[in-house]
Amino acid sequence: MIKFLLDYSSGLPIYRQIIDQIRFGISSGQLKLGEQLPTVRALAVELKVNLNTVSKAYKELEIKNILETQQGTGTFISKIEQVVLEEEREDKLKEICIQFSSVAFSYGFSLDEIMQELKNIETSK
Secondary structure: OOOOOOOOOOEEEOHHHHHHHHHHHHOOOOOOOEEEEEHHHHHHHHHOOHHHHHHHHHHHHOOOOEEEEEOOOOOEOOOOOOOOOOHHHHHHHHHHHHHHHHHHHHHOOOHHHHHHHHHHHHHHH
């Protein structure tokens, strides 16, 4: 199971953050095919958000066949292998880089400083 982390200052709607974190959990292997997710109520309580917020995220993922809800049993990661399209991966990386760079540039860091720090992070793994 993944630990959901919400960023209320990001400007990204909370339901969208939940969707993104579930999709990342699946693609990173933190969430397995067929794994049960918390109920809408349990996740809403854990994240301290409205039930409708979690329900909206789950419903959108169900429409895309990423989640399956079984009446009386719960919500599960779909057992159908989901392939993240390369274009979608690239779009997500671009979005992350835009957000990251705008914060870094607002603090006055140069592109060279940012790239050097990213290299340092990669080599320290």
